[in-house]
Amino acid sequence: MAWRRFNYHDRQCLDRAAKENNPAMLLPWKFFKEVPGFGELYGGYYTQDEIRDVIQYAAVRGIDVIPEIDMPGHNGSACWCYRWLSCTQDGREPLCLGRNSTIEFAEKVYDEVFQLFPYEYVSIGGDEVNRRRWSECSECKKRIESEGLKDVSELQAWFTKKMEKYFNAHGRRILGWDEILEGGLSKTATVHWWRGDHPDVTQKSTSMGNEVVLCPFTYLYFDYAQDDNTLRHIYDGDIVPVDLTAEQLKLIKGMQGNIWCERIPTEARLEWMVFPRALALAEKAWTPRNKQNWDDFLPRLKAHLQRLEAMGIQYRPLQTKRP
Numbered sequence: 198m199a200w201r202r203f204n205y206h207d208r209q210c211l212d213r214a215a216k217e218n219n220p221a222m223l224l225p226w227k228f229f230k231e232v233p234g235f236g237e238l239y240g241g242y243y244t245q246d247e248i249r250d251v252i253q254y255a256a257v258r259g260i261d262v263i264p265e266i267d268m269p270g271h272n273g274s275a276c277w278c279y280r281w282l283s284c285t286q287d288g289r290e291p292l293c294l295g296r297n298s299t300i301e302f303a304e305k306v307y308d309e310v311f312q313l314f315p316y317e318y319v320s321i322g323g324d325e326v327n328r329r330r331w332s333e334c335s336e337c338k339k340r341i342e343s344e345g346l347k348d349v350s351e352l353q354a355w356f357t358k359k360m361e362k363y364f365n366a367h368g369r370r371i372l373g374w375d376e377i378l379e380g381g382l383s384k385t386a387t388v389h390w391w392r393g394d395h396p397d398v399t400q401k402s403t404s405m406g407n408e409v410v411l412c413p414f415t416y417l418y419f420d421y422a423q424d425d426n427t428l429r430h431i432y433d434g435d436i437v438p439v440d441l442t443a444e445q446l447k448l449i450k451g452m453q454g455n456i457w458c459e460r461i462p463t464e465a466r467l468e469w470m471v472f473p474r475a476l477a478l479a480e481k482a483w484t485p486r487n488k489q490n491w492d493d494f495l496p497r498l499k500a501h502l503q504r505l506e507a508m509g510i511q512y513r514p515l516q517t518k519r520p
C-alpha cells in the first residue's frame with residue numbers, strides 16, 4: 198500500500214508546521230498524488246531501477262544499504278492488501294504462521310530482495326510482533342502442535358530459523374531486532390540490541406556466540422527528541438556493556454544510529470535530527486572507551502559544525518537558547 202490518507206503522525210507534523218511556523222515539518226507536495234476514487238493521497242515507493250540507483254550511489258561512497266523487510270510483524274500494509282496473509286484475514290498483522298501460503302509469500306518477497314541487494318546481510322526485523330493473535334488462531338495452534346513447540350515465542354523462533362535456512366541457502370546471513378532471541382536462536386543470526394530497557398541482551402547474545410550491533414534506544418535513537426544535554430548523554434554513555442569477555446567483545450559488530458521517519462517529513466528535518474548526534478556516535482564507535490573525553494571532543498566537534506555549515510546541512514546548534 199504505497200499511498201494513504203493522513204494518519205496520526207502526518208497530522209502531528211502538519212500541526213507543528215503551523216504552530217511553530219516550521220516548513221521542515223510540512224509534508225512535501227512531491228509526495229502527494231491524486232488517486233481516482235480516493236482523492237488526494239500521501240506516499241510513494243521506489244521502483245527496482247531506483248533501488249539499483251541507490252545501491253550504486255552508495256557503493257561508490259563505500260556504503261552498503263542493508264535492507265530490512267520486517268516479518269512476521271510490522272507489515273500492516275501487506276496484510277491489508279493481501280488479506281489471506283493474516284490469521285484473522287481482516288488486514289491486521291502479523292502473518293499467520295500456520296499457513297504454508299504465508300511462508301511461500303515470505304520466501305518470494307526475500308527472493309526479490311536477494312536479487313536487488315548484493316550484500317551478505319539482510320534483516321528480517323522480527324520486532325514488536327503481536328503474538329497473541331497466533332494463540333487465538335486454529336491454524337497457528339496446529340503448527341505449534343505439529344512442530345512440537347512450547348508457545349507462540351517458539352512459533353516465531355521456528356519461523357525465523359526457517360527463513361534463516363532460506364537466507365543461508367541463497368548465500369545470505371540473517372539480521373534481526375533483539376526479540377528474535379526469544380524462543381531460541383541459531384548461532385549464525387546477528388542481533389540488533391535496540392531495547393535499552395533490556396540491558397542483558399548483549400551479554401546473552403554474545404555468550405551464545407551471536408554477533409551484536411549496538412543501537413539501544415536509550416542512546417542511539419535519533420528520531421527521539423533532543424535537548425541541549427542530549428549530545429553529552431550519548432557521548433558519555435556506556436553503550437558497550439562493561440562485563441563482556443575479550444571473546445564476547447569480538448562479537449560486537451559495531452554501533453548504529455536508528456531513525457524512523459513517521460514524524461520526519463523533510464530532508465531538512467532529518468538533518469536536524471541526525472546532526473550533530475551522528476558525530477558523537479562516530480567518535481564513540483571508532484575511539485577506545487578510555488580515550489573518549491568530552492572536553493577533548495568539543496573543539497573537534499565545533500570544527501565539524503563549520504564543515505556541516507559549509508555543506509548546507511541544517512544541524513541542530515549545540516545551544517538553542519541564548520546564553
Ligand SMILES: [Zn+2]
Binds near residue numbers: 292
Ligand atoms: Zn494464524
